[in-house]
Amino acid sequence: MARVRTGEKIMLTIPLAKSCIPIGGTRYAPDWESEVKLSSAAWQHSRLTAAAEALFAGRECRVSEGEGTEASCYELHWGPQEERLESGTAEMPEVLPPQGYRLSLRGRTATIASGDAAGLFYGIQTLRQLLAGLEPGACLEAANVVDWPDVPLRCMNYDLRQTFSKPELLVDYIETMASFKANALLIEYEDKFPFAEEPQRAFRHPRHALTDGQLDRLLEAAERSFIEVIPLQQTFGHLEYVLGREEYKHLRETEESTGELCPSRPEASALVCGMLEELAARHPRSRYLHLGCDEVYSLCECAVCREAFGGSRNMAFLAYVNRLVDFTCELSKKPIIWQDVLAECSDEELALLDKRVTVMSWHYNGKNVSRLVTPLLTRLQELGVEVMGAPSVRCFDAKDDQNYPLVRERLANIEQWTAIAAERRLCGLVGTNWTAVFSLGVPYGVFETSWYTMACFADASWNRKRGSGANGTSGRSEAADASSGSNPNGSSSSGQLSPPLPFIDRFLHVFHGVAPETAERLLGNRDDEDYYSSMPKLLDAVTRNAGVARLIAALLDFERAADRSRTIHKYAYRRELYPDSEPEWRSLSNNYRITREGLRRSRERIAEELRAFQPDDMAEHYVLSRFYLHDCLDERLYREMGLRE
Numbered sequence: 137m138a139r140v141r142t143g144e145k146i147m148l149t150i151p152l153a154k155s156c157i158p159i160g161g162t163r164y165a166p167d168w169e170s171e172v173k174l175s176s177a178a179w180q181h182s183r184l185t186a187a188a189e190a191l192f193a194g195r196e197c198r199v200s201e202g203e204g205t206e207a208s209c210y211e212l213h214w215g216p217q218e219e220r221l222e223s224g225t226a227e228m229p230e231v232l233p234p235q236g237y238r239l240s241l242r243g244r245t246a247t248i249a250s251g252d253a254a255g256l257f258y259g260i261q262t263l264r265q266l267l268a269g270l271e272p273g274a275c276l277e278a279a280n281v282v283d284w285p286d287v288p289l290r291c292m293n294y295d296l297r298q299t300f301s302k303p304e305l306l307v308d309y310i311e312t313m314a315s316f317k318a319n320a321l322l323i324e325y326e327d328k329f330p331f332a333e334e335p336q337r338a339f340r341h342p343r344h345a346l347t348d349g350q351l352d353r354l355l356e357a358a359e360r361s362f363i364e365v366i367p368l369q370q371t372f373g374h375l376e377y378v379l380g381r382e383e384y385k386h387l388r389e390t391e392e393s394t395g396e397l398c399p400s401r402p403e404a405s406a407l408v409c410g411m412l413e414e415l416a417a418r419h420p421r422s423r424y425l426h427l428g429c430d431e432v433y434s435l436c437e438c439a440v441c442r443e444a445f446g447g448s449r450n451m452a453f454l455a456y457v458n459r460l461v462d463f464t465c466e467l468s469k470k471p472i473i474w475q476d477v478l479a480e481c482s483d484e485e486l487a488l489l490d491k492r493v494t495v496m497s498w499h500y501n502g503k504n505v506s507r508l509v510t511p512l513l514t515r516l517q518e519l520g521v522e523v524m525g526a527p528s529v530r531c532f533d534a535k536d537d538q539n540y541p542l543v544r545e546r547l548a549n550i551e552q553w554t555a556i557a558a559e560r561r562l563c564g565l566v567g568t569n570w571t572a573v574f575s576l577g578v579p580y581g582v583f584e585t586s587w588y589t590m591a592c593f594a595d596a597s598w599n600r601k602r603g604s605g606a607n608g609t610s611g612r613s614e615a616a617d618a619s620s621g622s623n624p625n626g627s628s629s630s631g632q633l634s635p636p637l638p639f640i641d642r643f644l645h646v647f648h649g650v651a652p653e654t655a656e657r658l659l660g661n662r663d664d665e666d667y668y669s670s671m672p673k674l675l676d677a678v679t680r681n682a683g684v685a686r687l688i689a690a691l692l693d694f695e696r697a698a699d700r701s702r703t704i705h706k707y708a709y710r711r712e713l714y715p716d717s718e719p720e721w722r723s724l725s726n727n728y729r730i731t732r733e734g735l736r737r738s739r740e741r742i743a744e745e746l747r748a749f750q751p752d753d754m755a756e757h758y759v760l761s762r763f764y765l766h767d768c769l770d771e772r773l774y775r776e777m778g779l780r781e
C-alpha cells in the first residue's frame with residue numbers, strides 16, 4: 137500500500153466539504169490508468185464532459201452502461217470496472233439539496249453522484265483539488281463525502297473601473313473561482329465594455345475597453361465553469377465617465393455632482409436605457425442585470441427634481457428606480473439595485489418600490505453588520521422583495537492606498553454576512569472586490585492579492601459552520617488518525633470527525649502548494665489573519681501561484697521601506713533647529729541614503745511583479761500612486777535641504 141502523508145489528508149479543500157467520513161482506516165489509491173465513465177445524463181452535458189476531460193487530461197472519458205438513479209442521474213465513475221460504487225452512509229440525506237454531490241473514495245475507485253449537473257461539477261472540483269495535492273504513488277484516506285452549499289448564489293466580483301488584470305487573466309481566473317465553487321460573477325465594466333451602439337460607443341476606454349473577442353472569451357469561460365455573469369451598469373450615480381464629458385455635463389444633478397445623473401431629464405433616461413439594452417443583449421444567458429443606484433448624494437437637489445417630487449429625495453429615487461425596473465424587466469432581466477436610499481424610506485414609501493427588483497444590501501465594516509442591515513432586509517422580505525447580501529473581500533477600509541486587503545476586517549465581515557445569510561435565508565451573497573473608491577480614486581491594492589479573501593468568502597458561503605481560525609496544526613494529524621477507524625455516527629455537527637485544518641493552512645495547500653507541515657515548520661504559530669505577513673517566509677516553499685506570492689512579498693517590502701522613509705521627514709526639523717551641527721547633518725543624510733535605496737529597490741521589484749498581471753500603463757499607474765509623495769518630497773524638500781544631489 138502506498139504511503140499516506142499528513143499533508144494528504146482528505147479535508148484539505150476549499151471550500152471544506154460539509155461531511156467527510158473516513159472509511160475504517162482504509163486507503164484510496166487513484167488508479168491513474170482507468171478510464172472515466174459518465175452516466176448518460178452527464179455524458180450529454182457538454183460542460184460536464186469538458187470538466188471531466190480537464191481533470192483527467194489524457195484519459196478516455198466514456199458513457200457508462202448504467203443510467204444511475206433518478207435522484208442521482210449525474211454520475212462519474214473512475215476506477216477499475218470490477219469495483220462497484222457503494223455510496224451512502226447513515227448520515228447522508230436521502231435527497232441532496234441543489235448543487236450537492238456525494239463523492240466516494242475507496243480502494244482504487246472514485247465515484248461522484250448528484251441530482252443536478254452543477255452538483256457533479258462541484259464534485260469534480262473537490263476531486264480535482266484532492267488529486268492536485270497528491271504526489272505520484274501517494275494515496276488518501278478512503279472516505280465518503282457528502283456536500284452542498286449553504287448559500288445558493290455565491291458571487292465573485294470584477295471591478296473594471298480602475299487598474300485591473302490583463303484580459304487573458306480575467307478569463308483564466310474564472311476557472312479558479314469555479315474551483316472554489318463560486319457560481320456567479322458580478323462585472324462592473326464601466327467604460328471597458330465594448331459598446332457598439334450610439335451614443336455610448338463614444339464612452340469606450342481608448343486603450344482598455346475589452347474587445348468583442350475578449351468579452352466573448354470571458355463569457356464563454358463563465359458558461360463553461362457554471363458561473364452566471366451579472367453585468368452591472370450604473371444608471372444613477374458613479375457615472376463620471378459619462379457626465380465628465382463636456383457634452384453630457386448638463387445631465388448632472390448639480391454642477392458639483394460629477395458622476396450623478398438628474399432623473400428628471402428625459403435625455404438622461406434615454407441614455408441609460410440605451411446602455412442597459414446593449415448590456416442585456418450582450419449577456420443573453422444572464423438572469424440578472426445590476427443597475428447600481430448607490431451613493432447618489434446629490435439626489436433631488438436640482439430645481440426640476442425639487443419641484444417634481446416636493447423636495448422628497450426618497451420619492452425622487454423610487455420614481456426613477458421603478459421606471460428602470462420596468463424597463464429592465466421588459467428586457468427579460470431581473471434588475472438588482474444597491475440598498476442605499478431604501479434604508480431611509482418610510483414603510484409607506486418602501487411599499488411603492490416595484491417588487492420585481494432584487495435589493496443587494498452592502499455593509500463592509502464594524503462588528504454590528506446584522507444590527508445595521510436586518511431592519512431593512514426584514515421590511516423588504518415582508519414586502520416580498522428578493523434580497524441578497526454583499527460583504528467585501530477588498531474595499532476602502534479607511535485606507536485607500538492599501539496594497540492588499542485588510543485581512544482582519546475582511547474575514548470578520550465575511551463571517552458576519554454568512555451568518556446573516558443563514559438567518560435571513562438570503563438567496564445570494566456577493567464578495568465585492570473593489571479597485572478604488574470610484575473611477576477617479578487611488579487604486580486599492582491589486583486584484584491578485586485578494587485571492588485569499590476571495591477564497592475565504594467562497595469557503596464561508598459554501599460551508600458556514602466549517603471550523604476555522606484555530607492556531608497551528610499540532611495534534612491534528614493524531615486526531616485524524618485516531619478517528620479514522622471510529623463509528624461514522626460519531627461525527628460532529630459539521631460532519632467532520634477530526635478538527636479541520638485552519639483556513640490559512642488549507643489555502644496555502646490548495647492555492648500555493650505548501651503542505652501544512654511545511655507551514656508549521658516555516659511559520660510556527662499562525663492564524664487566519666497571518667497570510668500576508670507570512671509570505672516572505674514562504675516564498676521558497678511556494679509551488680503554485682508563485683507570482684502572487686512574490687507580488688505580496690514585494691508589496692510588504694515596499695511598506696517596510698516606506699515606513700522607514702518617514703525617519704527622514706520626521707527628523708528634518710532637527711536640521712532646521714541645528715543648522716550648523718555636523719552630527720545632525722550626518723544622522724539625517726545617513727538615513728536619507730539608506731531609505732532612498734530601500735525605496736528604489738522596492739519600486740523596481742513591485743513594477744516587475746505587477747507587469748506579470750496588469751497592462752504596463754496600469755502597473756505604472758499603481759507604482760506612481762504609491763511613490764508620488766516620496767518623489768515629491770525628494771524633488772522638493774530633500775533637494776532644497778541639500779540631501780539630494
Ligand SMILES: [Zn+2]
Binds near residue numbers: 399400436442
Ligand atoms: Zn434633477
